[in-house]
Structures are given as C-alpha cells and as structure tokens.
Amino acid sequence: MTTPSSDPTTYTSEIKAAVLSEALPYIRRFHGKTVVVKYGGNAMTEEALQRSFAHDVVLLKLVGLNPVVVHGGGPQINEALKRVGKEGEFIQGMRVTDAETMEVVEWVLGGQVQQDIVMMINEAGGKAVGLTGKDGCLIQATKKLVPNKERPGEMIDIGFVGDISRIEPAVVKALQDDQFIPVISSIGYGEDGRAYNINADLVAGKMAEVLGAEKLVMLTNTPGVLDKQGKLLRSLSARTIDELFEDGTISGGMLPKISSALDAARNGVNSVHVVDGRVPHCLLLEILTDRGVGTMISAH
Numbered sequence: 001m002t003t004p005s006s007d008p009t010t011y012t013s014e015i016k017a018a019v020l021s022e023a024l025p026y027i028r029r030f031h032g033k034t035v036v037v038k039y040g041g042n043a044m045t046e047e048a049l050q051r052s053f054a055h056d057v058v059l060l061k062l063v064g065l066n067p068v069v070v071h072g073g074g075p076q077i078n079e080a081l082k083r084v085g086k087e088g089e090f091i092q093g094m095r096v097t098d099a100e101t102m103e104v105v106e107w108v109l110g111g112q113v114q115q116d117i118v119m120m121i122n123e124a125g126g127k128a129v130g131l132t133g134k135d136g137c138l139i140q141a142t143k144k145l146v147p148n149k150e151r152p153g154e155m156i157d158i159g160f161v162g163d164i165s166r167i168e169p170a171v172v173k174a175l176q177d178d179q180f181i182p183v184i185s186s187i188g189y190g191e192d193g194r195a196y197n198i199n200a201d202l203v204a205g206k207m208a209e210v211l212g213a214e215k216l217v218m219l220t221n222t223p224g225v226l227d228k229q230g231k232l233l234r235s236l237s238a239r240t241i242d243e244l245f246e247d248g249t250i251s252g253g254m255l256p257k258i259s260s261a262l263d264a265a266r267n268g269v270n271s272v273h274v275v276d277g278r279v280p281h282c283l284l285l286e287i288l289t290d291r292g293v294g295t296m297i298s299a300h
Helices: 013-030 047-062 074-083 099-123 170-177 200-211 238-246 254-266 282-288
Strands: 034-039 066-071 128-131 139-147 155-167 181-185 187-189 195-197 215-220 271-276 294-297
Touching (some): 034 200, 047 066, 047 181, 047 282, 066 099, 066 170, 074 099, 099 155, 099 181, 099 187, 099 195, 128 170, 155 200, 170 200, 200 215, 215 254, 215 282, 238 254, 254 271, 254 294, 271 282
Parallel strands (some): 034 066, 034 215, 128 181, 139 187, 155 195, 215 271
Antiparallel strands (some): 139 155, 187 195, 271 294
C-alpha cells in the first residue's frame, strides 16, 4: 500500500494549495464539532507516527474542531508486566486483570503513556490535559463478567475489568471550552473507589455518544476492517457487521472495537471510522480530505 510522504517539504506549492482548498469545506462543515479519537497501535509506538498524530490533533483544534483523545496502551502494559514477571492473558479480546496487573495498568496508562501523549501534543503547539476516570467522576464503572462460550449460562470473572455504568462529561466540556485538548486514559472507578481496566475502544465509543460527537475515529494496525481474503471493506452496516461476527471474520481484539463503533453509530454519532494508524497524518486524511483511509461504519 502506498502512503503519502510525511515530509511536507517534498510537496510542490500546487499540491499544498490543492490540499488546503480541498480541506476548506470540511473545516467549515465540522467547525465547532467534537471528534473523538481512539489512539493506539503502531501510531502509538513509532516515533514518526507519534509526532504525525500530535500535529494532526493540534491542527484540528486550531481550525476549529474539538478533538478528544482516548488512549489505551496494550503494548506498553505487556512490556511493564514482563518486567515484573507476568504474562498478559486475554479472554474474548479483554485483558484478564488481577490486583497486581491493575496496579501496572494504572501507572502505565494514567502515568507514563498519558503524560507522553500530553507532552507530544503540547510540543506540537497544543494545550493538552490528561484525565483518568477518577477526574470529575468522568468514568464510573462496574465489574464486568464475560459469558462462558463453552458452558452457556455461566459467566467468567476476569478480575478488575470494568463495564461503563456512566460517563459524566462536565470536566471534558469545561476543558474544551477553555481550548484544551482532553487526553483520557481508559481507567474507570467503582462506587467503592476501586479502579477498573476498561477496554479503550469501549471508552472511546461511549465518550463519543455522551459528547454528541460528529465523528469517532479509531486508529488500528490494519488498513481497516478486512474480509477473509484480506480485502479492505470500505463501508459496513449493522447487518453486515452481524454477519461478520457470526462467520468469525471479526474476532479477537477487533470484537470490542467494532462493537463499540456500531453502538456509537446507533446512538447518534454521525460517522465512525476505523482507520490505518500506520499512514502518516491519517487523521487529517480521514477528516479533512476526500480520501478515506479505512472503513466507515453506519447504523443502517
């Protein structure tokens, strides 16, 4: 797959003018609208793509959109777990999280990863602020149990993994009104004050719904949603997605991602995109140009 050069100095003046002209109607259309971005995958671990992402987020803010970043940190958590002699385990795409693993998740997501993202956006000229579910009671959670596929009717306890019971968006809206860019870690908190690890795709989808976002953009490590032959599916409806779940085309870590995307589309988010985070400036390409770089999901 060919990707555009990430070095703007290689572009001619004519190309730059054409790109700016193409972006104008999108800037006008989305001015003042919220865009929730789920940040993860290669875009989060390769330095050139990290910088590209940070510049995209700042540019979106400068031209009048309101980006909100929700991040995970799977590779960083796995690396930290190895350092303490633990191996990551997953059931149905969800990380099994005992008490020790939850401690690691908290300091990796709410500390190291979040602060790296905040610093990158600030260095690119933005004003980013990091949040976890505890800040302003942002993400309220309950313990999640998953159905046992081998024993129908039984549920599996996967530890300190949460379902979202409520999102209280006041702190996010206050930051947006003051021209800050919220960067949200996918950690929720129960009524008992316990921390819960929540899948970042689920948080991004629910955050987009509650904020009434124009778009939800999910960065991934593939060109988008692929069929069994590896061909990109450029647009998907609810019915098509149900068929892809049934025949196993969508499985593993893609399950929560696509389920969250579909729920967001059904609950008022105008468009949901699963895009290739390995493409430099994929956010700008998806939001401000005619060229899509992934799969668009709609409710119908």
